Amino acid sequence: MATSPDRYLLDFEKPLVELEQRLDEMRALDARDPETDLSAQIASLEERVEELRASIYRNLTRWQRVQIARHPLRPYTLDYIEALTEGFVELHGDRAAGDDPAIVGGLATFKGSRYDGRDQTIMVIGHQKGRDVASRKHRRFGMPNPEGYRKALRLMKMAAKFGKPVVTLLDTPGAYPGLEAEERGQAEAIARNLFEMARLPVPIVVVVIGEGASGGALGIGVGDRILMLENAWYSVISPESCSSILWRSWDYKEEAARALKLTASDLIQHHVIDEIVPEPIGGAHRDPATAFRNVGRAVARALNELVLLNASELLDARLAKFDRMGAYQVTGDGATQGGANVRVNL
Structure with missing residues (x-):
């Protein structure tokens, strides 16, 4: 996390970085030669940098x-665990095939008192990518095998046994598509998790x-x-994969991203997600501390609300929430007795 973000420059960030470099050079020149007063030029360039940064992001x-x-x-997941919890004890293995390092999980104390909540033991589970070639x-x-999902399910059932909330952190390009994963039941493992999570009798917060x-x-x-x-x-699919299916080429990934409507602002309009957690300008990697604080507050709010519900209320609300997804209105055109509205749940 100590590496400069400028080392991995995105194309659309180049004009901003070039301007920031000019500003750094001017500040260095002003520091070297106190007799040369560049304060007015520096202030003007700082204003331009802020305007460009705001415009881009x-x-x-x-x-x-x-x-x-x-x-x-x-x-990544382990960074959030380190920042938001203490006493994390990682648990390994699915008790069937083995462990999967693409999913990490374990018990920890969520430091909720720092975020207008309360300190409490949670089961935290998430995808984990690597920082270098070896990891x-x-x-x-961060692409799990079936044993990763089965490990996650084992931990969630443990949380339910002891009445502890579950917090999951999502960050994966997809489930691992290898032959061995399919042989060990990749699809079944994911489907089983969907079924079991729908009826887990403890609060679940997904980020x-x-x-x-x-x-x-x-x-x-x-x-x-x-x-x-x-x-x-x-x-449901990455922009590149969508592009390769629809246009037989990855060259249309930007058009695919627009069509998929996969951003937080898109998904909250369709009630797929419940809350957008703001990031620092430029992304979470620009200011991880602020990102951690924002996520901590959002998780604390969610847990504060969910702890008020008993198991029956929790499950009823969860099922109703997902049942509402995919609902749409079909309006008749006169041929259907005055144009009745029909609600269809997918």
Whole structure:
């Protein structure tokens, strides 16, 4: 997390970085030669930098947000666990095939008192990507095998046994598509998690912190509150894969991102998520401390609300929430006896 974000420069950020470099050079020159007063020029350039920064990040396209969500310096699950909890005890293995480092999880004390909540023990589970070549290979870039989802389910059932809330952090390009994963029941493992999470009798708070791709994300993404960072994305398919299917080429990934409507602002309009968690200007990697604080407050609010519900109320509300997704109105054109409205639940 100590590496400069400028090392991984995104294309649309180049004009801003060039202007920031000019500002740094002018400040260095002013410091070296006190007799030369450059304060007016520096102030003017600072104003231009702030205006350009606001202009760029206030008008991001959907594809640009996808790029920010994939930034290699963006905070990952273990970074959030370290910042928001204490006493984290990682638990391993699915008690069937083995452990999966693409999903991490364990018991920890959520430091809720720092975020207008209360300190409490939670089960925290999330996808984990790697920071270098070795760790990315080890964690398969955050793409879980079936044992990862089965490990997550084992931990969630443990949380339910002891009456502890579950917090999941989503950040994956998808479930691992290897032959061995399919042989060990990848689809069944994800489907089983959906079924079991729908009836888990403890609060579940889901936070999309980066990429939320298809069933790979949804396998630990059924919850009472779905929170999503401002520059994260959540969709049934990645823009590149969508482009390759529709246009037989990855060249139309920007058009695919627009069509998929995969950003937080899109999804909250369709009630797929419940809250957008704001990020620092430029993305969570620019100011991780602020990102951690914003996520902590959002999780604390969600837990404060959910703890007031008993198990029956919790499950009824959860099922109703997901039942409402995909509902749409079909309006007749006169041929259907005056144009009746029909509500259809997918």
